Amino acid sequence: MNKILVCDDEKEIVDAIEIYLQQEGYTVVKAYDGEEALAKLRENTDIGLAIMDIMMPGLDGIHACMKIREYSSIPIIFLTAKSEDSDKILGLNIGADDYVTKPFNPLELVARVKSNLRRYTKLGSVAEDESGMIRQGGLIINDENKEVSVDGEVVKLTPIEYNILLLLTRNAGKVFSIDQIYENIWGEEPLGADNTVAVHVRHIREKIEINPKEPKYLKVVWGVGYKVEKQQ
C-alpha cells in the first residue's frame, strides 16, 4: 500500500514529487500521460493512491480518473494549475478525493497523500462507531477520552478548542455565530465584542486542517459564523 502513482506531463514535477514521497517512505510509479497512468495502474494492482495532473496530452486527467473509477476506488488527488472553483467541483464530482493546485506546497501534498491513504486503508475497515464517538468524515471526536483525530491522526486541542469543535461537530452543518459559541462554551452573555472565539477557531483549524486557508472540516461562513461541514 506504499505504492503511489504520480502522473504529470512535466517530468520534473513528477521527479520532485517522487523525492518528497520517497522521503516519507512511499514508492512512486511514474506516468506522463493518462494512457500510461491507466496502464501502470493495471500493471501494479498494489498502487494505493494516484496523484494526477488534469491537463495532459492524450487522455487527460478527468477522463483517466473516470476510467479508473470504473474498477478501482483508490484515492485520487488531482494536482493541477486550474484553480477555479468550477474545476475543483468538476474534479471532485467525477470521483477525485482531493484537489491540490499548482504551484503546490510539497508538505501539503504529502500531508494530503498521508491523510487520504490512512482514510482509505484504515478507516475504511474500521468497525461501527463505538458509543461516544462523533464522526464527520475523517474527523472523529471521542468524547469519552476527549480525543480528537483526523484521518486517524490524533490532534491535540486545548479544552476550549475541544469544546468549540465538539459543539460544532455535534451540530454539523449548523452555523454558529461568535456570540452563540461564546454563550455555549463560556455559559455567559458575551460581554462586548471581541475576537476570542475567532482566534480559537483559527487555532482549531490550524490543528485539524491540512490547509487552514482551505479548510475541509471547520469552515468559516464569513459574516455569519462557523460550522463543521457535514461529510458524506
Next chain:
Amino acid sequence: MKIKNKSYSIPLVILASLIALVAVLSTVTIYEGTTIRIPSDRNETYSLNMGLTDRSGTAFEDSDVFSQLFASEIYDITRMCVIKNQMETNGSFDADKKIDVIAYANRDKNTYSTQARANVAGNTDRDDESEGVQYRLDDLVKWGNYGFDLIPVTGTEAQLEAYYYSLINDVDMGDIATEESAEHVDAEDALWRLSENNVTQSSENIYTDYILVERYKGVDKKSIIAHVSNRREYKALIYDIARSSVDLFSNYNEYISYGDRYGDGKTNVLYCYQLRDASGKMVRYSNLKQAVGKMTNDELSKEFTSHTKYTCFNPDRLQVASNIDGVDAMEMKQAISSYEYAFGEGSRVWLALDENYAANDVFYNARNEYNKSTNALIPACIGLIASIVAYLAVLIIMTVLAGRVQVIEENGDKITTNRACRIDSVPIEIYIAVACVVLFLVGGGADILIEELSSVYRDIDGGMHVLFGVYAVVANIILLPIYLILVRKIKCKLMWNGSILKWIVSKVTGGVTELYDNGQIAVRVWLPYLLFLAFNLVLVLLGVGGIIVAFIADILIGIWLFKDAKVRNDIVAGITKISEGEINHKVDIKGMHGDNLALAGAVNSIGDGISRAVNTSMRDEKMKADLITNVSHDIKTPLTSIINYVDLLKRENIKDEKIKGYVDILDQKSQRLKQLTDDLVEASKISSGNISLNIERLNFVELIHQSVGEFSEKFDEKGLKTMLGLPAEPVYIMADSRGIYRVVENLYNNVYKYALEGTRVYVDMEVAYKDVSDPDSKESRVSLLVKNISAAPLNISASELLERFSRGDSSRKTEGSGLGLSIAKNLTEAMGGTFDISLDGDLFKAVIGFKLSE
C-alpha cells in the same frame, strides 16, 4: 464712472401744465368775450357772436348782437303779420271769413292758381264773379284739426273716369269701380294720399282714388261735385281743400301763440305791415299805439324814422330806409320771400326799436348782458398767443432734455449721453395704446366741456374757467409723461427693440424660416392638414349630406391617427427599453408602414448595433480574462517546478551561507511570482465581470470579528494593535460572503504589509440611519473605516494608489503584487458597495460603504 442724472422732467411737466392752463383760460375768456348769451322769454337762451368791434365803446344798438337779433325778429314778425292777414278781418280774428280753397292752396304759385281757378270757373259754366270754392275759415281749421274721411275707389283709369262721370253727372252706370267703406285719416296723411304725385296703384292699371266725405260744405252749401266736371278736377279740388285745411290749422295754432310774444308790451320792436288781403284790400297790422289805419304811408315812415333804429321797406321798389347794420334790401327781400302773395302791389313794411325798452324782451335782456360783459378780449388774445409760444418752447426743451444724462468718466471727462429709464423698457405698443385711450378720454372730455361752454342751456355758469383749467392741467400731467417716454425710447433706439411688433415679426420670421428650413416636413405636415381642412370645408358647404360624409371621413381619419399614434408609442416604448439597457429588445414591425416602419427598423438596428457592440466588448473582456487565465496556467507549471526544486535545494544541508542566501532569494521571488499570477487572474476576472457572486444577508460586525481573529497573529507579529470601534448589535448588509472577506482580507494584508510597526490600527464601523420623517434623506448606510499609519511616506495620490500595480512605496521593495487595493475596490463595487481611500500625511484611511439591509 459716475452718472449725473438730474431729471428736469417733473418740474418741466408742471411748468408745461401751468402754461397750458393759461392758454386754456385765455381761450375760454376769448370765447366768452366773443359770445353773448341772452335769456329770452321762451325759456331759451340765444347765443350770439359779438363782433370784434362791439366792445370798443359801441352802443348796444350799434352792435352786431343787436343787428343779428333785429334781423331774426324781422323774420318772425313778417310771418306773424302774414298769418294775421289770413285769419283776421278788421283787426280781429274772423271765424266766418270765407276762404277760397283753390286760391289759398295755391297762394304761393300764382300762375297755377289763376289757371286752376279759370278751369274750375269755366267748366262749371257759371258767371265769373267767381268767388271760387269758398269755405268758412273755422270749418277749414276744424277740418284740419279733425282730419278727413276718405272713401277709396278702385278701378282702371277708364273705370275711374267713368265712375267720376256718373258721379258728377248723376248717371247710373252700374258698378263701374269698386267703392270701399270710408276711412278716417288725419289731415297730413290725407294730404299725402290725395297728392297728385301719389298715385295708388294696387296692380297693373288698377288705381285707387278717393272720394272726400264732405264734413263741411262750402259757403254756397253746394257739394264738391257741383264745382267740378271730371275726375281730374275733383281730385284737384279735394286736394286743395285738404291743403288749405292743413295749412290753416297750423297757421291758426301759430297765430294763437303770437299773443305771448308780440302782444301788447311783449316786445320792443315796433312794426307796421301793410298787406293786401284775400279780397285785394290793403290792410295794416301794427303794434303802434296810434290808429295806423288812418295814417298815410309817409306819416308812418316819419313816425318810424323818428326812432333811433328803424327799417322802412317798400317791396314794390325794393327800397329800404334802414339804419340797422345788415338789414338792407336783400335781407328784407329774403324775409318776405316766402310770402310774396301777401306782399302785393302797394304793400309796405315799417320796423323800429322802442329805445325806451318798455318791454322785457330779448332786446332788453341782450342790452343788459351786453352792457355787463367786460372787455378782456385783447389781453386774452395776447395771453393765448404767448402761452402757445411758451408751451411749444417748454415742449422743445423737454424733448431735448429727455433721457439725457451726464456721465463723468474716471479721468474727469464729461460725456453727455442718452439713457432710458426702467419704465422705458415696456413695449412701445403698450404706451401707444395707453396714449390712445388717454387721448380718447381727453378728447371726449374736451368735447363735453366745449359743448357745455357753447351750450345755450348751460348748467354751470361762472365755473367754466375752473373746469377748463383743471382739465388742462390734468390732461397735460397725464399726456406729457407718456410723450417723454416716447421721446426717450426714440433717443435710446428702444422704439423698435423691445416692441411687441418686433417680437411678433421675429416670431413670424422665425416661423417662416423654420418652415423654409424644414420644407419637406412642412409640406408633409401642412399639406395634408390643409387638404383635410379644405375637404371638410367643401363638404360642409355642400349641405347636410356633405356634413355627414365629412363626419364619417373625420372619424376614419381620427381612427387612423389614433393607430398611427399607438404605433409611434410602441416605438417610443422600444427606444425607452433599449435606452434602459434592454439592448436585445425588438420593436414589432408587423403592420407598420411608411415613416413608422422606417423608424422602427432604425430603432431595431440601433438595438442590434448596441447589442453587437456590447457583446463584442464583453467577448473581448472575457477573452482578455481567459487569456490571462490561460497564460497564468502556462506560467504555473514551470513555476511549480521552480518552487519545488528550490524547496528541495533548501532541504539539502547547504553549508555555504552564500549559496543559502541565493536559494532564499530564489524562494522569495518564486513565492512572489506565484502570488502575482494568482492576483493577476483574480483582478482580470473581477474587472471583466467574470466572477459569480452569491449575494446574501451578512452581519458585517460578525465578519469583522472573524477577520480580525484571522489576522490577530499576523498583526501581533508586527506589533500592530487593533482598535475596534464596532456596534454591539448586528449590522446587516447584502454581499457575497467570500467576496466581502476577500476585500477585508486585502485591506488587512495591506495594513500588515505597509503599516508602521508598533502602531495602532483603527477599525471602526459607522451606521448612518435614514431619517424616516424625511423622504428625501438618503438610505441607511454602513461604513467600515480602516486607518493605519504608513511605514513609508505616502508621496502618491489616492487614485494612483488604487490603480493596479501601484503600491504605497513606489520602490516596491516589499512583497505583494500591488493589485490588492484595486481588487478590493472592484470587488466591493461589484457587490454594490463603495470603496474609497484617502491619504492624510502618513495616515492611510480606507472606507468601505454598504447599504444597510432591512
